[in-house]
Amino acid sequence: MSNVRKFDVTPPDLRIPALIFIAVLLTLTGVLAMGWHQLVGSSALWVVIAAALIAPALILITVFRRKVMLDGETLKIVAGLNRTSIPTSSLLTNQARIVDLDTSTEYRLGIKSFGTSMPGYHAGHFRQIGGNKVFALVTDKRRVLVLPERDGRLLMLSLEKPQALLDALQRSAHTQ
Incomplete structure (x- = not known):
């Protein structure tokens, strides 16, 4: 069994990433809301919903996985x-x-x-x-x-x- 030593990474200032996260979330929510009537019943709806879930999750992963x-x-x-x-x-x-x-x-x-x-x-x-x-x-x-x-x-x-x-x-x- 190997001896693993962890070294703490300095936490980033989260104000800018939080603003980016909120902007992405609001943009995707707006796109989904404006295009809802045209998207209902089409496969594009699932693509937009997936993007609305995946994009903010990727931002969180990028900032907090260190x-x-x-x-x-x-x-x-x-x-x-x-x-x-x-x-x-x-x-x-x-x-x-x-x-x-x-x-x-x-x-x-x-x-x-x-x-x-x-x-x-x-x-x-x-x-x-x-x-x-x-x-x-x-x-x-x-x-x-x-x-x-x-x-x-x-x-x-x-x-x-x-x-x-x-x-x-x-x-x-x-x-x-």
Whole structure:
């Protein structure tokens, strides 16, 4: 049985995601209400009802599904609909930094490849302006653990105690 250590992700400011959730819910409800008479009896009604249920549920899943775990020699990250597992041996812990993304321009997230990006919450796969790949779970830009991988990709994690994960990873590297 492996020893799994969980590291608390900094909770995001939920004001903007809540507004987005409400806007999506109201929009879908409005579409359903305005088109009800035309949709009754057609298969399109079920498509609209499914969208009205699935879209808000996906927003909730994306914002509330976030985990960082160290399972033996594997770092596992769950960020909304995305997840990744990285062997600790592929992390360059000696080059890791805890940065403020507002002031550290070299670590800013660029273009979203596949993931979720809204003010105060970035989760999934990104590319920086220079082309570097990034897997991010950023809920607070002021304190982000940046972990380089041997293949050049960066992990960016907003953790309650980023130094605790870094220490655990460095201990794991010394025992390998």
